[in-house]
Amino acid sequence: MSRAFLVVMDSVGIGGAPDAGQFFNEGRPDTGANTVLHIAEAQRLDLPHLDRLGLGAAIRLASGAEAPGLGAAPQGIWGAATEISPGKDTPSGHWELAGVPVPWDWHYFPDRQPAFPPEVVARVCELAGTERILGNRHGSGTVMLEELGAEHLRTGWPICYTSADSVFQIAAHEEAFGLDRLLKLCETLAPMLHEMRVGRVIARPFLGGPGGFQRTANRRDYAIAPPADTILDIAAQAGRVTHAVGKIGDIFSHRGITRLHKGGSDADLAGHLLRLIEEAEPDSLTFANFVEFDSLYGHRRDIPGYAAHLEWFDGIVGQALHRLKPGDLILFTADHGNDPSWTGTDHTRERVPVLGARHGAASQAVGQVGFSDIGASVAAHLGLPAPGHGKNFL
Numbered sequence: 334m335s336r337a338f339l340v341v342m343d344s345v346g347i348g349g350a351p352d353a354g355q356f357f358n359e360g361r362p363d364t365g366a367n368t369v370l371h372i373a374e375a376q377r378l379d380l381p382h383l384d385r386l387g388l389g390a391a392i393r394l395a396s397g398a399e400a401p402g403l404g405a406a407p408q409g410i411w412g413a414a415t416e417i418s419p420g421k422d423t424p425s426g427h428w429e430l431a432g433v434p435v436p437w438d439w440h441y442f443p444d445r446q447p448a449f450p451p452e453v454v455a456r457v458c459e460l461a462g463t464e465r466i467l468g469n470r471h472g473s474g475t476v477m478l479e480e481l482g483a484e485h486l487r488t489g490w491p492i493c494y495t496s497a498d499s500v501f502q503i504a505a506h507e508e509a510f511g512l513d514r515l516l517k518l519c520e521t522l523a524p525m526l527h528e529m530r531v532g533r534v535i536a537r538p539f540l541g542g543p544g545g546f547q548r549t550a551n552r553r554d555y556a557i558a559p560p561a562d563t564i565l566d567i568a569a570q571a572g573r574v575t576h577a578v579g580k581i582g583d584i585f586s587h588r589g590i591t592r593l594h595k596g597g598s599d600a601d602l603a604g605h606l607l608r609l610i611e612e613a614e615p616d617s618l619t620f621a622n623f624v625e626f627d628s629l630y631g632h633r634r635d636i637p638g639y640a641a642h643l644e645w646f647d648g649i650v651g652q653a654l655h656r657l658k659p660g661d662l663i664l665f666t667a668d669h670g671n672d673p674s675w676t677g678t679d680h681t682r683e684r685v686p687v688l689g690a691r692h693g694a695a696s697q698a699v700g701q702v703g704f705s706d707i708g709a710s711v712a713a714h715l716g717l718p719a720p721g722h723g724k725n726f727l
């Protein structure tokens with residue numbers, strides 16, 4: 334029996350992307366952005382399990398930098414992966430990790446006001462049954478609520494905003510506007526935006542009142558379907574069980590997924606992952622995404638919060654490694670960076686770590702690889718046909 338666990342630490346980048354200069358935060362190129370390095374430089378980071386697998390060595394390989402407190406002799410499968418897709422967003426990163434680089438240019442909304450074309454605004458108003466929308470610009474979701482939440486409660490108009498990603502986001506109050514109404518609005522609007530090559534329509538429900546608005550766990554992403562078969566499709570077509578933990582289902586437009594394991598927090602998702610390592614079927618694939626590095630700390634430019642979450646997750650890594658069974662492969666990686674020390678509030682273009690273990694196997698340096706080599710290696714480990722891109726590095 335062989336099982337594979339592919340775990341994405343959302344936004345845990347390690348710098349060094351060769352094309353970082355083509356990606357921006359508030360007009361500043363991402364050249365030099367390095368999520369883990371800059372956290373380690375700002376404060377002490379205690380990551381014994383990730384570092385023992387090879388995190389410090391991977392940072393050195395990706396960017397040439399020495400991260401303070403990291404850099405143990407690697408004992409795991411370790412390397413650094415470079416993305417080729419023309420986007421530093423979550424679907425681009427995940428699809429390429431799953432063997433399908435993005436073959437098109439995403440549509441991004443311009444960073445001006447109004448950001449959205451009149452026909453999109455008209456469609457939102459028609460579907461929502463409102464006279465107007467609020468926002469219509471780039472912004473950080475929590476700031477949008479502080480600035481427009483009260484007006485939303487007064488007018489009932491949905492708050493529409495975007496970012497450096499190819500996204501159309503709608504924030505609305507779960508009770509005043511209605512959660513079902515918001516989800517229906519996003520779902521019905523999505524085909525129009527997918528047609529424009531906008532990657533995702535994202536529902537951003539929140540609760541509370543002025544001065545105390547809180548986003549809830551009922552976020553939903555309506556993403557374009559991947560343009561070719563990913564390792565999830567390939568595994569499902571071969572009759573394998575595929576477990577999607579966290580937002581993996583949404584990211585892959587629910588293709589190739591047998592079982593969904595969702596939760597309100599990364600702590601819930603860690604519970605799912607550890608249980609699946611105990612219980613997942615022989616020859617199954619588990620694909621997990623831990624989003625809070627990105628959503629709670631990276632976009633919020635919160636260095637201490639990001640550091641604490643890394644240290645918490647390091648403990649989960651230790652427990653996961655301890656539970657591996659003969660034939661198991663586990664790989665920890667990321668989908669892009671989100672350097673909390675950087676300008677702006679958007680993702681940063683970075684290389685990502687490849688860190689993992691095979692039950693009972695020795696350390697293995699895989700060197701510089703591509704995102705899609707990770708998918709190809711997972712497929713090879715499971716004895717499945719290779720996806721269209723990538724080479725097995727194991």
Ligand SMILES: O=P(O)(O)O[C@H]1O[C@H](CO)[C@@H](O)[C@H]1O
Nearest residue numbers: 472473474475496498500632
């Ligand atoms: O600022 P919030 O609403 O968290 O939005 C962030 O989350 C979006 C999707 O993950 C990104 O495009 C970024 O804009």
Ligand SMILES: [Mn+2]
Nearest residue numbers: 343344423668
């Ligand atoms: Mn992401």
Ligand SMILES: [Mn+2]
Nearest residue numbers: 627628632680
């Ligand atoms: Mn993000």
